[in-house]
Every structure is written in C-alpha cells, then in structure tokens.
Amino acid sequence: MIAEAGLAALWLGAALCALQLFAAAIAVRGESELAAIVRPVAVAQAALTATAFALLIWLFVRVDLSVLLVAQNDYSLKPFLYRFAATWGNHEGSMLMWVTILGLAGAAVAMFERKLETRTLLATLGGQAVIGLGFYAFLLFASNPFARLDPPPAEGQGLNPLLQDPGLAFHPPTLYLGYVGLSVAFSFAIGALVTRDVGPAFAKAMRPWVLGAWIFLTIGITAGSYWAYYELGWGGWWFWDPVENASLMPWLAATALLHSATVLATRDGLRAWTLMLAVVAFSMSMIGTFLVRSGILTSVHAFAVDPRRGTFLLVLLFLYIGGALALFGARVGTVREGSRFDLVSREAGLVANNLLLSVILGVVLIGTLYPLIAEALGVKISIGPPYFNLAAGVPALVLVTVMAAGPLLRWRRDDGRMLLRRVAPAATVALLALILVTLFAPPIGLLPLLGLALAAGLALASIAPLWRRNLLRTPLFTWGMVLAHLGVAVSLAGVACDSSFTVEKLVAARIGETVAIGPYQVRFAGLDPVFGEDWQALQATLEARRGSGGALILNPQARTFWAPPTETSETAIHTALDGQLYTVLGKQAGEGRWQLRLWWKPFVTLIWAGGALIAIGGALALVGRVRRRHRPAREGW
C-alpha cells in the first residue's frame, strides 16, 4: 500500500502543479481571484512530493522487496544509513529527490518572498510550475520509482559499493539543493521577463535565493571532491570528469550571477545580462542533469541506460532552455537600459569577473560536450585534464588577479592611480611569494608557480576591505565577501601545492619492509583479514614515522562486497598540519609481496578548507542580506 500511496501523492502533486501554472497564468493577466490560490497550491504541491519522497525512503529503510526499485538497489543486511541513502543512489529515486527539491524551492518562494512585486511573483511561481510539470511527467511516464515487482525476490541486489559511504547521505542532497535551487533564479528571470519588471528591487529579491543555492552548490562540490579523493584511491581530488564538470558549470554561472545581481541591485546596471545569467545558470543545472541522468555518460553517477529517458530529458532541455531564450529574445528589447559607469569602477571590475567566469564556463562546456557531439558524428575523442588545466587554468588566474583588485574599487567612478596605491601591498606580497618560491622550493611548473604567488596576493587583498574598519560594525555581507574571497586564495594555494609538491611512490613490498615517502618512513607491519556487515577485506597495517616521533598506524583495505559482488580499495589517510599521507593497498604482487601506493601531499587539505570558507562566507552574506531586508533599507547596499 505504501508504494501506491506514494504514486498517488506524486500524481496529485503533478495535478496541483498544473493548477499552479493555470492559476498563475490567469492571475498574471489581470485582477483575478485565482491569484489568491497560487501560493497555497505551491505549498501543497511541495508537501505532496515530499510525502512521496518520504514514503520511498520508508520503503528503502524497510527493504520492501515487492517494489522493483528497492529490489534492484537495496539489501537487507546493509546498515541503516545506507538503506536510507540508497533511496537516491539510483536513477528513479534521485529524480524523485530532484522533483521534491524543486517543489520545496517553489514553496519556499511562495511562503517567504515578500519583497517581489505581486505580479512578478505570480509569474515566477508559474515558471516554477512549468519546470515542475516537465519533470513530473519524466518521473511518472519514464522513471516511476514506485513500480511493483511480482513475485518479490528473496533478497535485494544491493547498492554500488563505491556509493556505500557516509558521503552518499550528504553529497547528493546538498548538491541537488544547489542545482535545483537555481531553478528559483530561472523562474525569477522568467517572471521578470513576463512582467518586464527588472530593476534593483528585483535583483535584491532574487539575490538571497541565488546565494542560498550557491552555498549548497559550493558545499556539494567541495564534499564531492573530498569524497572522490578518499574513496577512489587515485590520489586526485578533481578529474575533470563530465559529471564533475556538470556540477562546476552551474556553480560558475551562479557565481557570475551573484556578482552581476549586485551591480543590478546597487547601481541598476547589467539588467539584460543578469536575466541572461539567471537563465544560463539553471540551464547548466539541467544540462548537468541530462549528462548525468541520461546514460549518455558511463560513470558511477549514471544509473540510467534506457535510451528513452535520455531522449525525454533532451526534449525537456530543449523546451526549457529554448523557451527561456526565446522569451528573453522577445522581451529583452523592452527591458530599459540600466545606468552607466566608468571604465575604472567597481562595476567594471564585476563586468570583468563576469566575462572571465563566462570564459571559463565556455571552455569547460566545450571540453565536456565536444566529445559527446564528436561521438554523435562518428569521431571518438576524449578530453582530459591537460586540456582543462590549461584552458580553464589561464583565465582562472586572470580572474584571481581581477578578484584581488575588485573589492578595492569604488562604485561608479574611481581613480586608476589611487587603485594602484591600494593594490600595491598585495602586489608586493605576490611578488615576494614568487621570488621566495622560485629561490627556495623545488622547480615547479609555471601555472602552479603563478597560482602560489597570486594566492598570497589575493589572501592579503581579500582582507584589505576590513582595513581600518570597526570590525564589529562591519556589515555581515562584507565579512561574507572577505571570507569567500579568502577561501578562493586558500583553495588556490592548496591546488598549487598539491600539483607541484606531491610525492608519489608505487612499490611491491614484503611484510616488514620500510618505504620512505616525503618526511615519513612507512613500515609494512602486517596484513590481516577483517569483516564488516556486508563485506570482507584484507587490511594492511602500516606504521608511519616522522623524524624521531612515535608510529602512526594506517590501515588501508582491499574490500570485497557481497551484494553486488565487488572489490573496492579503502584508502587510509593521515592528516598532518602541513599535508596528508595517503596510502592505498593494491594487489598481491607475487613472491609474498603486496602493492602499496603512497602519496605525500603537502597542504592538500587547503583545497577543501578553502571550499568551506567560501561556503561560510556565502552563509554570512545570506544572513546579512536577509536581516537587512527586514529593516528599513539604507542607501548604498
């Protein structure tokens, strides 16, 4: 009965979604009593999908094998956390989560958005319903999560063991909150295009929503990167895998959107461009969903292999992106030009930020889609890290340079010479760092060298806006910007250190042998079998000594899961203040030897620490903005 109740809730939700669209479309045209029902319907719709999602979770936790999806992806011996998280460790469940978050995002707008002009808000909720209908249809007609299986099997087939990790409980929901949260920005843009109401008030209303989605996206990407780093055992933290790019591209667009929305909110500039970015940001989310969920890519994220699903998603993609762009094209002429600014000004700096982010987005998009398009034309090609590191790395370093100067610029008009004086300390620090690294560090590549120098300069420049201010009276969103920019500097330093100073060793070692890696002496002390709830493993005991200190014990494992039968390697990582010792147990190497792969990665943790700082900065800015909204507005924010 639970599965049927879930399906019924989903159908009802879809019906309410249609009603939401209908009522909003009528109400936008003029005075109508239907206007009053749009908000409550949006909330009820969200409640129904959330119910369906909760019921699916319930089925997974109880391991109800008469439901096809549960039988295919669940296993009764798995620990509670993985039975729970297995709900979205598959195609149908993750799409249901997608639709649930879409509904919740719409409901949140319906409940909490009070600043936006009423007609624009109605049009926004209508836009949200249009997106919702397409994805409801996708769920109900092509990806029904509640299909029954008769007769039920004795045991489920289990979850891909690579996904059996606490990361599965957090990474997909946070990433989806960000991904799908951007739908709100998209709907806002649609709403504004429908009512032609684009101005500072619109930007101020949209900004917190974008910020919220962006924070989740940042957390999702950072957490996903660390998950891949320790789970895959390849020592890397970013592989330029299309699936990773699919999460990076909406982030780049959303970052650009945040900055251009600030120009619109503060100076009433960049009107059409901000709308465009709002459309692009969620379009990137949908392209990402298509890449990941259509089965066009083969990766741990791609569950679907049914070609009909890919076609369905592709059609939705064309409808929504094409429709939004057509609306943009038709209406953009009637959006009045915003106000102007000087070439040396905060606005110009933010325009440069937007251009560079768009360039990075462009090269990542080309690198991600080109192999797929080429394959459709009969040429098989793969584009890997060398392309992305160069084509995205160079504009990223230019962006970092602009980023150092941007917050030190004044709005509207500034003096170039004054600016030079303000960035001089940061430039000096960057230059010093450049000289020190060239003189004292082992020789490294040009990009990492520039990265280290710029990171040092940016770190100083990003805290410069706090110079000579009363720190307690500094607005929270200024703190947010400072922390987020500092986070970029920290991450950049981590990336540069990891790519230039990492030491790697691959050996076939006997028990008792000692291997030197970086500052550590690692002794292969033993090898034992160990057992978990649904796996067995060989576990190596490694004693790592640094200088004359005591031994650290690391236990990398080679695991074998029972359902489905799969081998994985579990890394063992020791985190020190100045880096991580990363160990992997490989295969038997003959003559009583075992393969060991060891890395010493100096300052690699800075990468994710920076990501966390960026997210915290975003959260502070969000709190600052929302608090300010509830007080009478002061000029200039």
Added chain:
Amino acid sequence: MKPKTQRLTLGLFAVAAIVAAALLALSALKDQAAYYYTPSDAAKAHLQPGAAVRLGGMVEKGSLTRLPDGVTIRFVVTDGGASVPVRFQGIVPALFREGSGVVADGRFDATGLFVADTILAKHDERYMPPQVAGAMHKSKSLAK
C-alpha cells in the same frame, strides 16, 4: 564617458576576451585531446608513436602477466577483431580482470606496444563501455 563609447569599449573587451578564450581552447584541444580507438580502429589508423590515445576493449582471457618488479603488468586488449599488447605500471582498478571491459589512456611506443598511464575498468557488473559494446557487436556481426 559617453554611453555609446562605453558600450563600444565594453563590447570590444568582451569580444577580445571571447577570442582569446577560443584561441586558448582550440590550441589546448589540438594538443591535448585524445582520440578513442578500439584495437581494430587502431590497427587501421597507423597511429603516430607518442600521440595521446584512449584505447578501449576487453582484456583478453589468459593474456594478463605480471612483471618481476611486482608493480608492472602486461595484457592484451581485444575487441574480437584485432588486439593490442598493453603495459601498465600501477595498481589496476578493483574491477579490472580478464574478460572484462577496460579503457586505457596512454600512447603507443615505436614497437607497437601501448604504454598506459591510467586504466579505467567498468564500474559495476551490469555495465560495459558503450564504445566497446559497439565495437564488439560490429566484429561479431562481421564474423557471421
């Protein structure tokens, strides 16, 4: 600054940025993109030694040997039609085994041996790289 001049300057900057990005992307694509070959394609293509190549196929049964250093392996990748000898130093993915799908990134040396830098195996029991599936299907229907 006059509105027109401002729009013009902004436009010029944007065009310059886009052209620079396109040039960068194109040059990076030209040097760094690796073409995907199955052993049959590779045999036909007369590949330059040293060019970045992605090789996909199945690990031939009985072809896997381990070199005495304990960390280097040799095996043969086949698609049912042609086959290519491969050398790889490192820990193979957990799902790498004989008779299973594999994708290797690397380059051919002068003797026709494929030196792999990275090896990707299929992610779970139900999945075979689509390119490999396509190639195997082709060579099977040719055999008939």
